[in-house]
Amino acid sequence: MRHDAAPIIRLQDYRPSDFLIDRVDLDVRLHPTATRVTATLAIRPNPEGRSDAALVLDGDELNLKGVSLDGRDLPAAEFDATTQGLIIAQPPRQAFTLRIETEIDPTANTKLMGLYRSGGNYCTQCEADGFRRITYFLDRPDVLAVYTTRIEADLGEAPVLLGNGNPVEVGPVAGTDRHFAVWHDPHPKPAYLFALVGGRLGHVTRAYTTASGRAVKLSVYVEPGKEDRAGYALDALERSMRWDERVFGLEYDLDEFNVVAVSDFNMGAMENKGLNIFNDKYVLASPETATDADYANIEAIIAHEYFHNWTGNRITCRDWFQLCLKEGLTVFRDQEFSSDERSRAVHRIAEVKTLRARQFSEDAGPLAHPVRPRQYREINNFYTATVYEKGAEIVRMLKTLIGAADFRKGMDLYVARCDGTAATVEDFLAAFADVTGRDLSHFAQWYSQAGTPRVTVTGTYDAAAQTYRVDFTQATNPTPGETLKKPMAIPVRLGLVAPDGSALAARSDRVSRDGVFLLEAERDSIVFTDVSQKPTPSVFRDFSAPVKVALDLGNDDLLVLLRHDSDPFNRWQAAQSVSLRLLVSLAKGEPVGPAEIAPLASALTGFLERDALADPAFAALVLSQPGEAEIAQEIAADVDPDAVHAARRTVRRQIAEAASPLLRRLYDDLADTGPYRPDAASAGKRALRNIALDLLAVADPDAGQTLARAQALGATNMTDRLAALSTLATIPGQPREDALAAFGERYREEPLVLDKWFTLQAAIEEPGTLARVQGLLTHPAFSLGNPNRVRALIGSFAMLNQTQFNRADGAGYRFVAETILQVDALNPQLAARLLTAFSSWRLMAGGRRGHARSALVSIADSPRLSRDARDIVQRTLEESKPA
Numbered sequence: 001m002r003h004d005a006a007p008i009i010r011l012q013d014y015r016p017s018d019f020l021i022d023r024v025d026l027d028v029r030l031h032p033t034a035t036r037v038t039a040t041l042a043i044r045p046n047p048e049g050r051s052d053a054a055l056v057l058d059g060d061e062l063n064l065k066g067v068s069l070d071g072r073d074l075p076a077a078e079f080d081a082t083t084q085g086l087i088i089a090q091p092p093r094q095a096f097t098l099r100i101e102t103e104i105d106p107t108a109n110t111k112l113m114g115l116y117r118s119g120g121n122y123c124t125q126c127e128a129d130g131f132r133r134i135t136y137f138l139d140r141p142d143v144l145a146v147y148t149t150r151i152e153a154d155l156g157e158a159p160v161l162l163g164n165g166n167p168v169e170v171g172p173v174a175g176t177d178r179h180f181a182v183w184h185d186p187h188p189k190p191a192y193l194f195a196l197v198g199g200r201l202g203h204v205t206r207a208y209t210t211a212s213g214r215a216v217k218l219s220v221y222v223e224p225g226k227e228d229r230a231g232y233a234l235d236a237l238e239r240s241m242r243w244d245e246r247v248f249g250l251e252y253d254l255d256e257f258n259v260v261a262v263s264d265f266n267m268g269a270m271e272n273k274g275l276n277i278f279n280d281k282y283v284l285a286s287p288e289t290a291t292d293a294d295y296a297n298i299e300a301i302i303a304h305e306y307f308h309n310w311t312g313n314r315i316t317c318r319d320w321f322q323l324c325l326k327e328g329l330t331v332f333r334d335q336e337f338s339s340d341e342r343s344r345a346v347h348r349i350a351e352v353k354t355l356r357a358r359q360f361s362e363d364a365g366p367l368a369h370p371v372r373p374r375q376y377r378e379i380n381n382f383y384t385a386t387v388y389e390k391g392a393e394i395v396r397m398l399k400t401l402i403g404a405a406d407f408r409k410g411m412d413l414y415v416a417r418c419d420g421t422a423a424t425v426e427d428f429l430a431a432f433a434d435v436t437g438r439d440l441s442h443f444a445q446w447y448s449q450a451g452t453p454r455v456t457v458t459g460t461y462d463a464a465a466q467t468y469r470v471d472f473t474q475a476t477n478p479t480p481g482e483t484l485k486k487p488m489a490i491p492v493r494l495g496l497v498a499p500d501g502s503a504l505a506a507r508s509d510r511v512s513r514d515g516v517f518l519l520e521a522e523r524d525s526i527v528f529t530d531v532s533q534k535p536t537p538s539v540f541r542d543f544s545a546p547v548k549v550a551l552d553l554g555n556d557d558l559l560v561l562l563r564h565d566s567d568p569f570n571r572w573q574a575a576q577s578v579s580l581r582l583l584v585s586l587a588k589g590e591p592v593g594p595a596e597i598a599p600l601a602s603a604l605t606g607f608l609e610r611d612a613l614a615d616p617a618f619a620a621l622v623l624s625q626p627g628e629a630e631i632a633q634e635i636a637a638d639v640d641p642d643a644v645h646a647a648r649r650t651v652r653r654q655i656a657e658a659a660s661p662l663l664r665r666l667y668d669d670l671a672d673t674g675p676y677r678p679d680a681a682s683a684g685k686r687a688l689r690n691i692a693l694d695l696l697a698v699a700d701p702d703a704g705q706t707l708a709r710a711q712a713l714g715a716t717n718m719t720d721r722l723a724a725l726s727t728l729a730t731i732p733g734q735p736r737e738d739a740l741a742a743f744g745e746r747y748r749e750e751p752l753v754l755d756k757w758f759t760l761q762a763a764i765e766e767p768g769t770l771a772r773v774q775g776l777l778t779h780p781a782f783s784l785g786n787p788n789r790v791r792a793l794i795g796s797f798a799m800l801n802q803t804q805f806n807r808a809d810g811a812g813y814r815f816v817a818e819t820i821l822q823v824d825a826l827n828p829q830l831a832a833r834l835l836t837a838f839s840s841w842r843l844m845a846g847g848r849r850g851h852a853r854s855a856l857v858s859i860a861d862s863p864r865l866s867r868d869a870r871d872i873v874q875r876t877l878e879e880s881k882p883a
């Protein structure tokens with residue numbers, strides 16, 4: 001059976017809307033299955049639009065109950081309405097008022113877009129195009145309106161009613177069991193930022209005063225009884241608000257700021273104006289139920305959504321091709337916040353690990369696209385690591401190039417110019433070009449060219465001339481639709497390290513005062529003068545550009561950097577590079593014996609001895625080896641995931657054996673008896689102690705098992721309990737099964753904790769895991785309708801478990817494909833996300849590749865596939881060719 005693909009939407013086809021909507025008055029009468037929405041829209045022709053155009057409003061699965069224009073009921077002959085749109089062919093050519101009544105069923109809404117129910121509460125999700133599932137509208141981000149929302153509900157069912165903006169009025173509906181609330185948002189906004197919430201919710205509240213003296217009431221709403229888990233989010237919100245005032249001079253602009261946690265949510269959170277809605281996983285935290293990583297995520301995502309108030313809401317996007325304008329910039333801002341609140345070096349390494357794992361692999365596969373895509377079929381499939389994470393790297397490179405002071409000036413100018421508008425990437429760059437007088441046109445190519453540049457670096461020392469030359473080349477592999485790649489403008493932060501580990505004060509006029517060289521051509525060189533000894537180059541310090549680096553340095557030189565580089569990122573990178581070389585060789589079956597691994601093992605042991613306690617969080621990162629997916633990416637073709645797994649085990653075992661006494665000492669010394677605190681320093685100690693535990697279990701499974709069992713029993717916080725359980729999970733046998741069962745029983749009423757338990761089991765790299773995961777599908781806490789559950793079990797199996805998802809017999813692929821089809825019938829966005837697990841299928845060795853292709857074809861052949869899933873599956877199967 002053939003299916004017509006959805007039409008392609010192109011950036012080059014952008015035109016302003018023919019009509020504008022200045023004011024929206026909504027009256028929403030909440031009902032579980034028949035919610036009535038009356039929208040009163042103040043519409044006028046757009047002077048920049050076509051003067052004879054029809055009014056074409058977007059809709060999606062809507063049931064129209066009535067429509068009137070300037071108070072006159074419209075006869076059927078004067079409009080054309082379907083569930084998917086409402087067209088008035090001959091609308092007035094001056095301002096007019098359109099009143100539309102629709103009926104929607106929030107209980108039947110399993111897509112979690114538009115108005116839906118979660119845990120008995122009502123909530124909305126409108127980005128990117130969910131508002132059209134509430135009423136007919138010009139559902140595009142360049143139509144900005146002032147919204148007033150009246151929400152009415154049964155008082156018992158929904159005592160709490162929240163909307164965008166400021167509260168205006170509340171009261172009973174006379175003669176009924178119902179009540180209402182009116183909210184008014186004075187800031188014009190696109191429909192995707194609309195939100196409302198109705199339900200039974202508890203909350204915690206704090207008063208806040210902005211730098212200029214505005215009083216703001218901050219509240220976090222959660223399931224009743226869980227208020228004691230909302231405090232950390234509230235605290236993170238207050239810190240975010242202070243930080244944005246201090247670092248960017250940006251203040252909050254309403255009387256209230258509300259955050260609501262819901263348990264059914266497609267993504268992390270949503271920045272609706274004054275009413276952020278969150279996946280409860282990124283709000284709720286207690287020492288008993290949340291790990292250190294959860295606390296860090298909550299802090300980052302609370303900050304991210306709050307920061308959108310300026311970068312996204314006050315300044316929004318002209319069209320969805322500009323998504324990185326708000327997302328890349330806001331990720332950059334939340335990363336800076338977390339770096340300031342925690343450890344900058346450690347956070348930078350964590351950012352790069354995520355970028356490499358998610359974005360580099362995306363850029364190397366069939367779904368590669370520029371940070372600003374030129375076309376899409378389904379916009380929801382472009383909320384990607386490329387748009388978010390690589391988008392943030394572009395902003396960071398801009399700051400590296402122009403310096404912190406000019407970066408702040410450029411941000412100020414961008415805000416001053418674009419506040420209240422729907423802007424473009426060009427508007428953003430123009431602000432920085434104007435404050436610096438620089439031509440940023442070559443730099444702008446980071447937004448338009450997909451793919452990860454590969455940079456080679458070769459150093460040559462001339463003892464007679466006392467010079468050191470560094471030669472650079474750059475190239476980028478073809479990506480879908482882009483065969484010919486141009487050179488990029490790549491900032492290289494670099495320095496030279498003397499043999500004794502000191503920094504060499506060499507000079508080159510190609511390197512800026514703050515140590516940055518801009519590589520713009522396909523090849524270029526710099527020559528340092530006055531170099532008295534042969535140095536080791538340290539390039540791409542702090543990961544100054546999102547590129548792959550091939551460094552012409554031996555392992556011994558790299559291990560010098562691990563020991564001495566003043567740049568902590570490159571210290572970490574040096575160990576990773578050595579390790580990755582060994583892992584790749586081993587996995588390819590090249591002769592790598594203990595003698596080859598020994599220098600790494602002894603360098604790491606030496607590092608631990610000297611430096612572990614100075615910065616435990618950093619030490620934990622230095623100890624962790626590249627993951628299996630990263631190794632597979634590096635091998636790039638005919639990957640045998642079992643060989644990759646075995647290689648990793650071999651290297652880890654030798655490191656663990658070499659460091660064993662030391663690891664044991666660290667494990668004991670780092671035992672913390674005080675009350676749990678989620679701060680970065682305490683978390684760092686736990687991280688190092690728990691990686692020590694994991695390595696001890698690699699060196700000696702029996703001893704490790706004994707330690708881990710004791711830790712699992714005695715743990716006083718979720719971080720240590722889960723770490724112990726995940727170490728136990730690597731050792732087959734009854735103790736593991738008992739510990740898993742005990743954990744499952746202990747947290748049977750805690751869905752977010754059970755998610756960790758699902759994930760841990762799905763990630764066990766043993767042939768029995770597929771059956772285990774299939775069994776867990778029938779666990780009472782599991783549900784195919786809940787995105788967190790599905791991601792925890794199915795997503796983890798497909799994305800984390802390299803050997804079992806990529807089983808040689810294809811059973812892993814078949815299972816995931818079948819499950820995706822079931823999910824797709826309920827929630828297309830979630831299904832499309834899961835499908836991206838298949839995007840590395842071409843890396844695999846022949847047999848697996850064939851099985852993966854069959855599984856993908858079985859999805860593509862399914863008659864009732866959503867547009868979301870069809871878009872991903874088609875692009876994943878397509879041979880790379882110009883679009």
Ligand code: TRP
Pocket residue numbers: 125127128265266267268269270271304305327383
């Ligand atoms: N704009 C949100 C953010 O990055 C994410 C988002 C986009 C989203 N589409 C969504 C969240 C759909 C939930 C559902 O902060």
Ligand code: ZN
Pocket residue numbers: 304308326327330
């Ligand atoms: Zn965002």
